Amino acid sequence: MQSISSLKFLKPYLQKQKIKVLIMLISLAVTSSSILVFSRYLSYVIDNFFSNSLNPEFLKFFIFQNALILLLAIGTAARYYFTASIGENVASNIKKDMFAHSMWLSPAYFEVNKTGDILSQIQNDTLIIQNLIGSNMSVALRNLVMFLGAGVMLVSMSSKLTLFIVVLTPIIVIPIIIFGRKIKKLSKESQIQQGLLTSVCEESIHSIKTIQSYCSERSEIDKCQASIQSGLTTSLRLARARALLTFAVIFLIFCGVGLILWYGGYDVVNGQMSPGELSSFVFLAVVCAGSIGGLAEISGEIIKSAVACERAAAFLELKPDIKELPNALDLHNTRFKDIEFRNVSFSYPSKKDIFVLKNLSFTIKANEKIAIVGKSGAGKSTILQLLMRFYDVDNGEILFNNIALKNANIKSLRGKFAYIPQDPTIFSGTIYDNILFGNPQANYDEVINAAKIAAVDEFASKLPHRYNSFVGQKGIMLSGGQKQRIALARAILKNSEILLLDEATSSLDYENEAIVKEAISIVSKNRVTITVAHRLSTVINADRIFVISDGGLVEEGSHQELIANHGPYFNLISLGNIL
CATH class of the missing domain: 1.20.1560.10 (ABC transporter type 1, transmembrane domain)
Known part of the structure; x- marks a missing residue:
């Protein structure tokens, strides 16, 4: 009793x-x-x-x-x-x-x-x-x-x-x-x-x-x-x-x-x-x-x-694993300068004995277009998860403008990123509601403008209720390309300094990929873009390509430089890991 x-x-x-x-x-x-x-x-x-x-x-x-x-x-x-x-x-x-x-x-x-x-x-x-x-x-x-x-x-x-x-x-x-x-x-x-x-x-x-x-x-x-x-x-x-x-x-x-x-x-x-x-x-x-x-x-x-x-x-009484310090620094009014991974090692909580990243170090500067490539399980998507501080690193440090992520206000940090995963989350509701999720304070014209840039208007205008069309539970009434365009419009509306793309076009056919890529190229102007990808067409124009293997950075450079090196990047392409 x-x-x-x-x-x-x-x-x-x-x-x-x-x-x-x-x-x-x-x-x-x-x-x-x-x-x-x-x-x-x-x-x-x-x-x-x-x-x-x-x-x-x-x-x-x-x-x-x-x-x-x-x-x-x-x-x-x-x-x-x-x-x-x-x-x-x-x-x-x-x-x-x-x-x-x-x-x-x-x-x-x-x-x-x-x-x-x-x-x-x-x-x-x-x-x-x-x-x-x-x-x-x-x-x-x-x-x-x-x-x-x-x-x-x-x-x-x-x-x-x-x-x-x-x-x-x-x-x-x-x-x-x-x-x-x-x-x-x-x-x-x-x-x-x-x-x-x-x-x-x-x-x-x-x-x-x-x-x-x-x-x-x-x-x-x-x-x-x-x-x-x-x-x-x-x-x-x-x-x-x-x-x-x-x-x-x-x-x-x-x-x-x-x-x-x-x-x-x-x-x-x-x-x-x-x-x-x-x-x-x-x-x-x-x-x-x-x-x-x-x-x-x-x-x-x-x-x-x-x-x-x-x-x-x-x-x-459960406490979040990710804790914010009482005197955390607000980044809302801070312009992005650089991101640095400094000897970062990380393992997921459910598999603490398996390190996904091992002593990873690199720096990303303002307005750079970065592509991250490697075999499946190399730790590419984990880098994006750590940037948004969904997890804390086990060893090493991640710095944003030379400020350790653990010292930053979490909401202001995540406000710097617009994230588009391979399988974007679509909420039960209308197309308009899903785009508005990126910035609930946006007005109607701003939502429609974001939709047009992301090529959502191309299919939404043909629907009986246009932007008020119901998309079904988890967007079941939409195709993969349509989901990606809505996710991109949502990211555009958020208007963040850094765009994170996690295999955003890998599951699309070439027609939809071309539409989404064109929209991404428009959005990424004057923004840092970090793209995790397996498709050559997605990474070929990046300023720098990071090649990740076994949790570490094994090679970096432009597409032309890496091809000339005949190193790990060249091997990935030769073996069909990048198509």
Whole structure:
């Protein structure tokens, strides 16, 4: 039951809803008090009116009874609305915080954690928390108040009969503790499996074309079904544990109520209690027993919610690997002069023992057009990742205008770069929205101008809704060339000093490549351009070509110089690594 302490995670979120929480607690007090008062009313009615139906006071108490029922109905409705409202608001705020936090985490985190697990935490864990606050917590508080209130009234009516309840309580609590521990373990396992299932489904749906092209539908279905079956097995074990807990508690509770009724009957016969008092006592005993049963039944849900809170709190406590110094230098108003890699060595977090770059050194000056070539896996794309400080180097240093990247403000540093990968990210939305992503403050004319420079207008103007045309999930309705042009227009709109191209034309046909290359040549004027490429047509006009092999710089120079050297660059071309 230790994980119950994890519920303190909800405190700051509940404090934002304190007015609603106060109204909910008042409603809870009203409903609980109404039921407890009804027990005394029941005793009075049985003792005073069942024997004399013509008692003139009967109408007054009938009105009191209906007023009490009305108060109970109003209080219950208010409690339901405000607990539901609190639950919705708290869950929404947690979702917002978790998603916002995920946006600040370093790429290294997503390298070793599955997207499905993160989505599961944001969706499923917050739903569990919502159910806790919007329903289960309110029911638990109501049962606790009813148990305590009924217990006090029972002691005042008959300490002898109350003793039976005191003896029964530990017998009920012991199964709660035993089953509660098992339920906690199974709840955590169930939530982990739910995250794995989400990950499997998300990956399969995202890769549907590849799956169908390899006729692998059945293997993916089997994989998903195996994950579902594993989750089902755990869920059934969890349901069985809860069912056994509920059975044990209800059986023990109502056996105790029967014992109270049997033993209390002797007190009525002996004149030590009136029938009304016994009826009231039994009513309160049932309320007390029902409250214990309700607490037992809901304890599993509370434990499950505590596990969800524990996971959410742990996620929100994650710190980005890329940290910004308190006195980081702002580069926004700094004109680019040079970039220097000084003896840089780097390995990815998921493969710390394999160095992708080894003692790499080079310098890039203003307005230079640089091409980076080499075999696959040589570390070319990694250079671009390090420039934008998605990762920190293991050894050595990267300098921007003689300022170490770790000393620069991260946002201002990344603002210096416009990045176009081989497979550009296209968001679900319109062509216009995707271009505007490069600079959300840009006006309509600026967006259209960027689109024309990048040759987006060539295909967008032919669509029924032009720039307001929907591109589908991840741009599924666009061709590779169209995606690249939109990505280029986005980069143009960003208007950064340095253009980073990571195999930006390698997957295009020659017609689209020619269109994109022409657009790039226009954009790259008066800008530094760093291009990772395998195509000769992309690198031939570069001012300098860096040849990377086994993580190090083995050769540099212009195309003509390197060809004349008959070195590694010449060999790459001869072997077809540069076409």
